[in-house]
Amino acid sequence: MADRGRLARRTGRTLPAGLALLLCAAGCATPGGGRTTFHDPNMDFSLARSVAVLPFANLTTTAKAEERVRDVFMTMLQATGALYVLPPGEVARGVSRTSLPNPAAPTAEEVVRLARNLDVDVVITGSVLEYGEVRSASATANVVSVSAQMLEGQTGRVVWSSSATRGGIDAGKRIFGGGGEPMNVVTVKAVKDLLDRLFE
Amino acid sequence: MAATRQAVLLAALLVAGGAGGSTLVRAQDPVPIAVLPFEALSETVAPVTAIRGALVGRLAARGVPLLGEEALETFMRRHRVRYIGGLALETGRAFRSETGAGAVLVTSVDLYAEKDPPRLALTSRLISTGDRARILWMDSARMAGNEAPGFLGLGRIDDQKALRDRVIDRLADSLARHLSRGEGRPADAPARTRPPRRFLPRTSSRSPGIQSAGNGPVRIAVLPFSDDSTTRHAGEILFLQVLRSLVEAGSAEVLEPGVVREVLLKARLVQEQGPSIPQADLLRALLEVDVVLFGEVSEYIEAGAGTAEPEIEFLVRGIDTARRQAIWSSVSHGRGDDGVFFFDWGRVETAHELASELARGLIDRFLSSAKKPS
Structure with missing residues (x-):
């Protein structure tokens, strides 16, 4: 009986404290602070029929990471059936003909010239921010972080921008260990997240 | 008897698959096959000459008519043939007109390991000579010593030579089977299974x-x-x-x-x-x-x-x-x-x-x- 009273007193103290902490945390959050996607409200995305995916920038230490992510991105984008994705050789020809100094980060004028040259409605650029294995104590896992932007071919302005991260070590892996998923699977998931955000 | 039938079928096959219209061989003649030197694609150095010699021997034993080594060497020297991974149209025409070879066998050693465990993989294709280089047959044969260890590891193969013999036999059997069957898949062949x-x-x-x-x-x-x-x-x-x-x-x-x-x-x-x-x-x-x-x-x-x-x-x-x-x-x-x-x-x-x-x-x-x- 005495035990039950002690338990009730303890619960009565911890529950309000927990609620107060939760309210504080919610108060610290800013509106839109967790968002990672920008959609231009003035852009009609259904009008975009063809796209040129430019070579991605590689900000990681893994060689060719940008090519791998771009390959998966192009294949999955084409698989949606929403847009016609130009073959990479054709994009390379356009890049060469328009003499883009840095195809991974073109200026608005360069985007307009390239889109006209390749006869595409939009151009997509991207960056691979993280690609490889992460370790924490005995746990290892693959992680991919990628961002992409869509630029309108007529004006060169950004109409969509988003980023996605997949993989890494969560609490479960930290406690129980494990090797995580293969790089290809993590990459496919990250790209799927990006495309979901594009078409949402 | 089987060898004669194979040679006749091979000739018919090569005539059908080779140049449209003009051909230098008659269907009744045994048309020889030129076995090109093997291309080495394995990470480790492979004894390609020995493997080629073994395949040539196995094919000859199965009654497949082959172009003589001397004729092949002379032809390759005369035309300075260095690319052995395929058959260019010009080389194919020259093969037909100068040596009488009805087809060329192009083979690569894709995987070779002496031990731990021994492994070997070969890929081969038969290309018709003449005015139209056409792939008549293509197959791969491979084996790893540990692929079927069985009970207590008794099925494990540790000898590279024994493994090599099996791989070469598989490839030679496949080609001989194709030649004796003629062009196309036989009507009674089992349907191809869908890949998993x-x-x-x-x-x-x-x-x-x-x-x-x-x-x-x-x-x-x-x-x-x-x-x-x-x-x-x-x-x-x-x-x-x-x-x-x-x-x-x-x-x-x-x-x-x-x-x-x-x-x-x-x-x-x-x-x-x-x-x-x-x-x-x-x-x-x-x-x-x-x-x-x-x-x-x-x-x-x-x-x-x-x-x-x-x-x-x-x-x-x-x-x-x-x-x-x-x-x-x-x-x-x-x-x-x-x-x-x-x-x-x-x-x-x-x-x-x-x-x-x-x-x-x-x-x-x-x-x-x-x-x-x-």
């Missing part, structure tokens, strides 16, 4: 139909694969497996890589990320192809002593030259232990076998979209 789900491309996109230039089957040219992996010749090995799967499927006309290479060199078509649309136009004009396939290997890890599972990742794209559009894009990825849960059941021992299965899965899915509109 784990070997299908992880991501793929395709167009609903492919337009053909003529009335025949869809003509496909496979361009050399670029290689970003750390394994030497991984691009060539995967290229050959994709080619083999296409040839085996039989529903498309696959251009001989030697002919494609000749055109690429003459037209100076070099594009790291695959052909552009104007380049695809040029290939259509020069080779009359409906589809151009090209790819890139990003990972190719061969299982070895102490290392983990074999692992492969590659990408294949296709351009429809008539519509001037990208029609196919896929990313394939596989590991030797994918989908293996109990007692290594279904485990793939070598990257070469994994490449073969992934290529089969890829072509199965690709060809389902490449049916000609009726």
